[in-house]
Amino acid sequence: xxVEIRGLSFKYKNSKEETLKNFNLNIKKGETVSILxxxxxxxxxxxxxxxxxxxxxxxxxxxxxRLIVNDNTFVLPEKREIGMVFQDYALFPHMTVAQNIKFGxxxxxxxxxxxxxxxxxxxxSLEKFEERYxxxxxxxxxQRVALARALAPKPSLLLLDEPFSNLDATLQxxxxxxxxxxxxxxxxxSIFVTHDKEDSRAIADKVVILKDGKIIQTxxxxxxxxxxxxxxxxxxLG
Amino acid sequence: xxxxxxxxxxxNIWSVLSFIFISLIVLPNLNILINILNHPNENWNHIKEYLxxxxxxxxxxxxIFTGIFTILIGVSLSWxxxxxxxxxxxxxxxxxxxxxxxxPYIAAYTxxxxxxxxxxxxxxxxxxxxxxxxxxxxxxxxxxxxxxxxTMFLFPYVYIITKSFFEKQSASLIENGRVLGRSSxxxxxxxxxxxxxxxxxxxxxxxILEVLNDYGVVKYFGIPTFSTAIFKxxxxxxxxxxxxRLSASLMFMIFCILTLEKFLRGRKQFSYxxxxxxxxxxxxxxGSKKILAFTFCFSIFSLGFIIPTLQxxxxxxxxxxxxxxxxxxxxxxxxxxxxxxxxxxxxxxxVIIANNCRISKGPLSKIYSKIIVMGYSIPGAVIAIAxxxxxxxxxxxxxxxxRMINDxxxxxxxxxSIVMLIFAYVIRFLAIGYNSIESGFEKxxxxxxxxxxxxxxxxxxxxxxxxxxxxxxxxLGGFLLVFVDILKELxxxxxxxxxxxxTLATKSFExxxxxxxxEAAVSSLxxxxxxxxxxxxxxxxxxxxxx
Numbered sequence: 182x183x184v185e186i187r188g189l190s191f192k193y194k195n196s197k198e199e200t201l202k203n204f205n206l207n208i209k210k211g212e213t214v215s216i217l218x219x220x221x222x223x224x225x226x227x228x229x230x231x232x233x234x235x236x237x238x239x240x241x242x243x244x245x246x247r248l249i250v251n252d253n254t255f256v257l258p259e260k261r262e263i264g265m266v267f268q269d270y271a272l273f274p275h276m277t278v279a280q281n282i283k284f285g286x287x288x289x290x291x292x293x294x295x296x297x298x299x300x301x302x303x304x305x306s307l308e309k310f311e312e313r314y315x316x317x318x319x320x321x322x323x324q325r326v327a328l329a330r331a332l333a334p335k336p337s338l339l340l341l342d343e344p345f346s347n348l349d350a351t352l353q354x355x356x357x358x359x360x361x362x363x364x365x366x367x368x369x370x371s372i373f374v375t376h377d378k379e380d381s382r383a384i385a386d387k388v389v390i391l392k393d394g395k396i397i398q399t400x401x402x403x404x405x406x407x408x409x410x411x412x413x414x415x416x417x418l419g
Numbered sequence: 420x421x422x423x424x425x426x427x428x429x430x431n432i433w434s435v436l437s438f439i440f441i442s443l444i445v446l447p448n449l450n451i452l453i454n455i456l457n458h459p460n461e462n463w464n465h466i467k468e469y470l471x472x473x474x475x476x477x478x479x480x481x482x483i484f485t486g487i488f489t490i491l492i493g494v495s496l497s498w499x500x501x502x503x504x505x506x507x508x509x510x511x512x513x514x515x516x517x518x519x520x521x522x523p524y525i526a527a528y529t530x531x532x533x534x535x536x537x538x539x540x541x542x543x544x545x546x547x548x549x550x551x552x553x554x555x556x557x558x559x560x561x562x563x564x565x566x567x568x569x570t571m572f573l574f575p576y577v578y579i580i581t582k583s584f585f586e587k588q589s590a591s592l593i594e595n596g597r598v599l600g601r602s603s604x605x606x607x608x609x610x611x612x613x614x615x616x617x618x619x620x621x622x623x624x625x626x627i628l629e630v631l632n633d634y635g636v637v638k639y640f641g642i643p644t645f646s647t648a649i650f651k652x653x654x655x656x657x658x659x660x661x662x663x664r665l666s667a668s669l670m671f672m673i674f675c676i677l678t679l680e681k682f683l684r685g686r687k688q689f690s691y692x693x694x695x696x697x698x699x700x701x702x703x704x705x706g707s708k709k710i711l712a713f714t715f716c717f718s719i720f721s722l723g724f725i726i727p728t729l730q731x732x733x734x735x736x737x738x739x740x741x742x743x744x745x746x747x748x749x750x751x752x753x754x755x756x757x758x759x760x761x762x763x764x765x766x767x768x769x770v771i772i773a774n775n776c777r778i779s780k781g782p783l784s785k786i787y788s789k790i791i792v793m794g795y796s797i798p799g800a801v802i803a804i805a806x807x808x809x810x811x812x813x814x815x816x817x818x819x820x821x822r823m824i825n826d827x828x829x830x831x832x833x834x835x836s837i838v839m840l841i842f843a844y845v846i847r848f849l850a851i852g853y854n855s856i857e858s859g860f861e862k863x864x865x866x867x868x869x870x871x872x873x874x875x876x877x878x879x880x881x882x883x884x885x886x887x888x889x890x891x892x893x894x895l896g897g898f899l900l901v902f903v904d905i906l907k908e909l910x911x912x913x914x915x916x917x918x919x920x921x922t923l924a925t926k927s928f929e930x931x932x933x934x935x936x937x938e939a940a941v942s943s944l945x946x947x948x949x950x951x952x953x954x955x956x957x958x959x960x961x962x963x964x965x966x
Contacts, residue, residue: 194780232873236428236780255424258872271870275888284884285874334875
């Protein structure tokens with residue numbers, strides 16, 4: 182398995198209940214997994230734990246056979262080589278598109294940086310925008326810059342937190358298709374979190390339905406979304 | 420359960436440095452507390468029997484009346500400025516902050532010089548109209564006079580905090596009140612006052628802490644309070660044990676005030692979390708109301724800024740030839756260098772600790788910010804004692820080291836150096852820099868920091884490449900505020916400065932205390948001018964941020 186998560190539990194300091202309870206997940210290389218749940222189900226917490234922004238109370242995470250966290254080990258976020266696209270993109274407002282994308286390429290030479298920048302801009306079709314500042318871009322463009330920035334350092338795993346929540350509803354189906362294309366093109370393993378089952382249906386190879394920090398159902402989108410096992414899933418899927 | 424893994428999560432250069440700095444702040448103050456456990460000496464019994472009551476009584480009187488008057492003036496001004504439109508409103512909006520540029524001790528001797536028998540007012544009345552006034556009404560050197568001085572020059576604390584609260588929080592509530600057909604006065608009494616309670620209490624507690632911190636005014640006016648008593652016991656009687664005991668009593672009083680503040684603020688936090696600020700649509704005043712609003716603002720502005728400044732300019736013109744010499748230039752550069760150096764150190768410490776508190780998920784970070792804020796509430800006299808006792812002890816411990824470096828080294832090295840003064844400034848003013856930087860970090864949030872971490876940058880790289888650029892306004896703003904405060908600071912500088920080291924503040928006070936009021940004017944005026952300019956820049960930065 183490329184990503185191995187076992188027995189992951191987590192509790193925020195000021196909350197009484199565990200946000201995540203004994204969470205298990207295996208992901209094959211190149212797979213796109215969607216974590217589907219309502220707000221407060223703990224779905225974003227999983228991404229924060231995988232990227233190293235939070236530390237779990239217990240559990241193990243391995244990526245490509247490399248142990249990144251267990252009871253004795255903690256690999257710092259900057260050493261994990263995991264890309265993340267944040268819900269509101271978190272593009273650095275004082276940097277241009279090019280500077281934002283080059284930010285994660287500190288190990289490369291100047292020449293290599295420019296080459297990589299060109300590659301990822303082409304990938305997200307924003308070749309002409311490299312000198313713009315984030316506030317000069319539309320929401321969809323900002324999202325693609327965030328994606329390009331996360332992909333630029335060639336991470337082994339890509340995490341996307343509610344990638345469509347800040348976009349116009351009318352644009353969503355188009356942007357879903359684009360994202361699917363980009364993910365397929367790069368062949369990257371990815372996990373994305375959403376509350377919209379249509380996102381999962383359009384992009385994911387595998388869906389995990391989460392409620393109160395626990396997995397309720399998991400499987401390929403078609404099976405899960407069309408044959409919900411429990412009343413909750415039926416209700417949530419509307 | 421402590422796990423090595425968790426340590427790694429929270430252990431970095433920022434957390435280590437923060438821990439060291441905070442410990443250095445706590446140690447000297449702990450020292451004071453431990454000393455109380457010693458058996459009191461005879462002198463203390465004398466103080467307790469005959470003097471303590473006076474100290475408490477005077478301090479309480481000053482605190483209560485200054486508190487009441489600053490609330491009346493500060494709140495009414497902030498209401499008028501936020502809700503009404505009248506001539507020169509825009510000017511008064513920031514002009515009414517300017518009394519803060521005049522340190523109360525300078526105001527105290529200026530008003531005394533203005534009002535006493537030989538002062539300009541009485542001379543004018545006497546020479547032109549042969550009026551001899553009853554001295555009782557012109558005697559500013561009394562408890563009432565001190566309340567007047569503190570009120571006129573500290574009310575901006577209440578004004579600033581309440582005004583920004585009115586501007587940010589209350590537009591919809593006030594407009595609702597208007598739509599519901601209430602008069603302005605009713606809205607003020609039943610809507611604005613209750614919802615702004617937190618802001619008012621916050622402002623007035625700053626005023627109270629300043630009053631208790633004051634040494635210059637009460638010393639000059641000869642009012643025995645805790646501050647003056649601590650110095651007298653220490654220097655005149657040479658009884659450091661009793662001075663420490665007095666300090667502890669004063670700290671107890673401050674502790675009560677802070678508890679009361681917490682209680683008064685209550686659990687009711689009438690604040691909205693939305694970041695969208697809608698300005699109140701102001702009502703244009705007409706006729707007599709217009710004149711009234713203008714006159715009120717203008718009178719306060721005159722008493723708190725124009726009159727004392729004009730008087731100081733007049734005295735400066737009389738004396739500048741005598742005063743301005745190379746010694747004076749050294750003094751100016753002393754003042755600027757020490758203020759620059761200390762503000763720089765304070766801001767660096769504030770950035771390190773604030774960044775650590777923001778990142779760290781450990782329990783210590785919450786305690787850190789409490790300790791820093793406590794530092795601001797400790798009066799100068801108490802900090803002075805704590806720091807001296809600490810440094811003398813430190814010098815004793817380090818004597819062997821001094822001897823190793825220099826055979827003929829004296830025993831007191833650190834405690835006779837500028838280091839001690841800077842150290843004291845840090846304890847007292849760190850809170851000001853810290854608050855500014857903390858709110859800067861809060862505005863930016865953590866998402867950019869987290870994005871940078873996932874892109875392969877560690878905490879330090881992230882700080883210099885991302886965070887620093889985003890909080891630079893907050894850093895500059897904090898720096899300006901601390902700089903002005905250090906430039907004006909009196910009690911700490913007076914006691915802890917090295918021998919023969921004079922600043923504008925200490926020289927002004929010394930001249931005034933030696934009955935050379937006119938000679939004190941030039942240095943006082945320089946303090947005021949620099950403060951006004953910096954306060955102006957500070958507001959410019961604030962306006963820039965808002966747009």
